[in-house]
Amino acid sequence: MQETPVLPKPDALAAGCATCPMNRHLARLGVNVDNWDYVVALAGNPNTGKSTVFNALTGLRQHTGNWPGKTVARAEGGFQFGDKRFKLVDLPGTYSLLASSVDEEIARDFILFGAPDVTVIVADATRLERNLNLVLQILEITDRAVICLNLMDEARRHGLTVDDRRLARDLGVPVVPASARRGEGIHELLQAVHDVATGAIQPRPYRLKTTHNPALDAALEQLTRQVEAAFPGLPNARWVALRLLDGDAAIEQAVRDGSLGDLSRGERPPAPDERLMVAEVSA
Amino acid sequence: MSVQSATPLDVLNAARELRAGLGEDLHDHLSEALYTDAARLADRAVIRPDERPRFDLDRTLDRLLTSRMLGFPIMAALFTLVFWITIAGANVPSSMLATLLVDTIHPALKSGAASLGFPWWLSGVLIDGAYLAMAWVVSVMLPPMAIFFPLFTLLEDFGYLPRVAFNLDRLFSRAGAHGKQSLSMMMGFGCNAAGVVATRVIDSPRERLIAIITNNFAICNGRWPTLIMVSTLFIGTAVPAALAGVISALAVVGIAVLGVIITFIVSWALSRTVLKGEASVFSLELPPYRPPRVLQTLYTSVIDRTLIVLWRAVTMSVPAGIVIWTISNITIGDASLAEHLVSAFNPFGLLLGLNGVILLAYLVAIPANEIIIPTILMLTVLTTGLSGVGSGAGVMFELDSDNAIREILHAGGWTTLTAVNLMLFSLIHNPCSTTILTIYNETKSVKWTAVAALLPLALGFLVTLTTATIARAVGLV
Numbered sequence: 001m002q003e004t005p006v007l008p009k010p011d012a013l014a015a016g017c018a019t020c021p022m023n024r025h026l027a028r029l030g031v032n033v034d035n036w037d038y039v040v041a042l043a044g045n046p047n048t049g050k051s052t053v054f055n056a057l058t059g060l061r062q063h064t065g066n067w068p069g070k071t072v073a074r075a076e077g078g079f080q081f082g083d084k085r086f087k088l089v090d091l092p093g094t095y096s097l098l099a100s101s102v103d104e105e106i107a108r109d110f111i112l113f114g115a116p117d118v119t120v121i122v123a124d125a126t127r128l129e130r131n132l133n134l135v136l137q138i139l140e141i142t143d144r145a146v147i148c149l150n151l152m153d154e155a156r157r158h159g160l161t162v163d164d165r166r167l168a169r170d171l172g173v174p175v176v177p178a179s180a181r182r183g184e185g186i187h188e189l190l191q192a193v194h195d196v197a198t199g200a201i202q203p204r205p206y207r208l209k210t211t212h213n214p215a216l217d218a219a220l221e222q223l224t225r226q227v228e229a230a231f232p233g234l235p236n237a238r239w240v241a242l243r244l245l246d247g248d249a250a251i252e253q254a255v256r257d258g259s260l261g262d263l264s265r266g267e268r269p270p271a272p273d274e275r276l277m278v279a280e281v282s283a
Numbered sequence: 284m285s286v287q288s289a290t291p292l293d294v295l296n297a298a299r300e301l302r303a304g305l306g307e308d309l310h311d312h313l314s315e316a317l318y319t320d321a322a323r324l325a326d327r328a329v330i331r332p333d334e335r336p337r338f339d340l341d342r343t344l345d346r347l348l349t350s351r352m353l354g355f356p357i358m359a360a361l362f363t364l365v366f367w368i369t370i371a372g373a374n375v376p377s378s379m380l381a382t383l384l385v386d387t388i389h390p391a392l393k394s395g396a397a398s399l400g401f402p403w404w405l406s407g408v409l410i411d412g413a414y415l416a417m418a419w420v421v422s423v424m425l426p427p428m429a430i431f432f433p434l435f436t437l438l439e440d441f442g443y444l445p446r447v448a449f450n451l452d453r454l455f456s457r458a459g460a461h462g463k464q465s466l467s468m469m470m471g472f473g474c475n476a477a478g479v480v481a482t483r484v485i486d487s488p489r490e491r492l493i494a495i496i497t498n499n500f501a502i503c504n505g506r507w508p509t510l511i512m513v514s515t516l517f518i519g520t521a522v523p524a525a526l527a528g529v530i531s532a533l534a535v536v537g538i539a540v541l542g543v544i545i546t547f548i549v550s551w552a553l554s555r556t557v558l559k560g561e562a563s564v565f566s567l568e569l570p571p572y573r574p575p576r577v578l579q580t581l582y583t584s585v586i587d588r589t590l591i592v593l594w595r596a597v598t599m600s601v602p603a604g605i606v607i608w609t610i611s612n613i614t615i616g617d618a619s620l621a622e623h624l625v626s627a628f629n630p631f632g633l634l635l636g637l638n639g640v641i642l643l644a645y646l647v648a649i650p651a652n653e654i655i656i657p658t659i660l661m662l663t664v665l666t667t668g669l670s671g672v673g674s675g676a677g678v679m680f681e682l683d684s685d686n687a688i689r690e691i692l693h694a695g696g697w698t699t700l701t702a703v704n705l706m707l708f709s710l711i712h713n714p715c716s717t718t719i720l721t722i723y724n725e726t727k728s729v730k731w732t733a734v735a736a737l738l739p740l741a742l743g744f745l746v747t748l749t750t751a752t753i754a755r756a757v758g759l760v
Contacts, residue, residue, distance in 0.1 A: 047570040096314075098310070098313065098314065101484070101486040102483050102484075102486065103483065103484060126571065128325040128328060128329050129321055129322050129325035129326075129329075130321070132320075132321035132324055132325050133317050133318060133321045135321075136317055136320055136321055136324075137317065154571065154573075159331070160329060160330070160331060161329070161330040162328055162329055162330075163327075163328045163329075163330065164328070166327060166328050167324070167327075167328040170324050170327060170328070171324070181576070206320075206324075208316055208317070208320060210316070211312055211313060211316040212312070212315070212316050212319065213312045213316075215304070215305060216305060216309065216312055219301040219302075219304065219305060222297070222301065223294070223297055223298055223301055226289045226293065226294050226297050227289075227294055229289035230289040230290060230291055230293065230294045231291075241298070242313070244294065244295070244298035244302075245298055245301060245302050245305065245309065246302075246309055246310060246313065247302060252295060252298075255291045255294055255295055256291060256292075256295065258291070260291075261291070
């Protein structure tokens with residue numbers, strides 16, 4: 001006797017969606033981010049789907065374009081995950097934090113002085129090497145990072161396999177494979193962000209060990225000790241020393257005016273200048 | 284100097300001393316170290332397929348779209364196609380909207396106001412001024428925008444715009460401008476205010492100023508409908524009907540291309556004179572082509588662009604409609620204020636191959652270029668004393684057919700030269716007030732804001748004067 005397959009009724013399906021853990025945990029708050037528990041920065045190379053990730057998390061519909069330089073100003077949105085409210089700040093897409101263009105400066109200053117609780121770095125899985133340049137630079141500045149390995153669907157399409165576990169071990173921070181356009185990996189990303197923010201995960205990020213230049217390494221070591229002595233507790237003394245050796249005017253200024261001191265005492269310095277505030281780009 | 288008692292100042296001094304002993308190539312060493320580590324880590328994590336695909340679609344497309352020979356022809360063909368679809372597709376819905384908003388709702392509102400006992404000036408200012416201006420803008424702008432924006436967004440999502448930027452980059456650097464200016468110019472084709480903000484990606488203040496000043500030569504949303512309409516009416520009708528659509532589309536593309544050429548010329552002139560300097564080098568990433576998500580694109584381009592732009596046009600058209608109605612109904616001596624203004628502007632306008640109506644319309648439309656055409660029509664009817672069209676002084680109206688519009692403009696003394704020069708002037712004139720404000724916010728300089736506002740205006744006068752003089756000299760008009 002043939003058995004009739006029992007299909008759930010459409011209503012039951014819809015109810016199942018509504019109670020799925022993914023939806024129970026995530027509440028998109030759009031631009032309503034008045035009382036947040038944690039600040040999350042969203043960084044990454046241009047054209048890695050950063051704005052798509054931003055929209056997936058906040059429910060906002062910032063226009064996403066397939067070309068670099070789309071997000072020039074900082075955009076903010078919010079979401080609630082579990083019982084915590086997060087403010088998400090979308091930084092301009094940049095290839096590096098070394099050079100001194102306005103967009104790189106905005107991103108760098110926010111990661112350093114904005115002292116976000118978590119920095120999510122969106123990386124393009126199909127162009128991992130180039131994306132890691134930025135990842136490594138950000139990991140020099142902050143411990144509290146999560147990597148969103150985006151565009152995994154395209155990587156698969158190109159026949160690439162990315163070993164996210166090995167990458168996570170090597171980099172010392174959580175790595176979440178995702179295809180933000182299809183909503184894949186968003187829940188896992190939220191979980192990782194939540195865990196790093198609450199301290200459930202304590203990343204130990206990869207730091208450049210040597211610059212392959214003995215003279216520079218020696219100078220760097222000496223200056224790092226000085227920075228550590230002047231600003232005890234600073235989480236990124238070596239990077240600050242490196243920037244000072246490179247003659248970075250913004251960091252010199254931060255040393256002089258004491259905002260670096262605030263960071264070493266675990267305080268968030270006053271908001272950086274007006275330029276960093278959200279600029280409304282009228283379409 | 285002891286490490287135990289380091290103060291911030293000690294740190295800075297130490298850094299200065301140590302830096303002096305390190306030489307110049309520190310930056311390169313750092314980048315190299317980063318690249319080495321990144322390459323090693325990436326190599327460990329990525330497993331490549333054993334066999335490379337024999338045919339790489341992305342690379343083949345890139346070779347085609349950015350080729351020296353075919354790059355520009357493909358660009359022109361694609362954009363012509365987009366405009367042709369827009370022009371061909373927008374006619375029917377436009378006239379349907381006009382029938383609804385103007386022929387049906389407007390009389391209903393008028394009789395409603397009459398039965399409620401509104402005084403003539405109140406129903407005039409609200410219904411003939413504010414409402415009709417809004418109705419016109421909606422019926423003229425909504426259909427082309429609802430077609431144009433999704434098409435443009437599809438091209439953008441596919442990844443075509445960076446290829447355009449790549450093609451143009453060589454020309455920009457030859458003009459002494461930054462290659463990234465091609466990106467802000469692309470944004471300007473949507474909205475100049477957004478394009479001006481987009482110049483933030485340019486690091487050098489000199490090149491950024493050039494990009495800001497020339498952004499206005501990228502035709503924005505507010506100007507596309509004017510160009511499309513004038514081109515359909517005057518250029519399309521000058522050729523056999525079968526070709527009308529294509530030729531009008533080509534004329535619009537021609538104006539857009541002219542805008543790009545003017546961008547190069549002005550950039551070149553600025554970088555040789557007041558903004559002297561070398562072009563900086565930058566790397567432009569050509570992102571992978573991605574199959575556009577059609578439905579999502581339709582949704583976001585309708586919500587993000589079409590409705591936002593339409594809303595701006597509507598809010599601007601209401602006060603403009605009130606202004607037009609008012610100046611047309613305030614009489615000084617034997618004529619209305621509008622008629623006085625038109626006759627005052629007329630000699631200069633005619634010298635430029637335009638007329639006083641057009642110049643007055645551009646004055647009224649500084650807040651929004653979108654309302655140029657309705658303003659021109661209304662003022663033309665008013666000053667030529669045509670009867671049987673419109674419904675009195677200060678009424679912006681929609682006519683049933685394109686033919687009727689052409690008849691009115693002919694009665695207002697329009698020739699093909701007027702149409703061509705209007706298209707030129709629409710490309711080359713001062714930016715709208717939103718853009719001017721944005722330029723000030725970005726540059727914080729009254730001087731450069733004034734340059735960005737007045738330079739295109741002066742250039743517009745010059746160009747139209749030249750075409751008018753040539754046309755007169757060879758006896759075309």
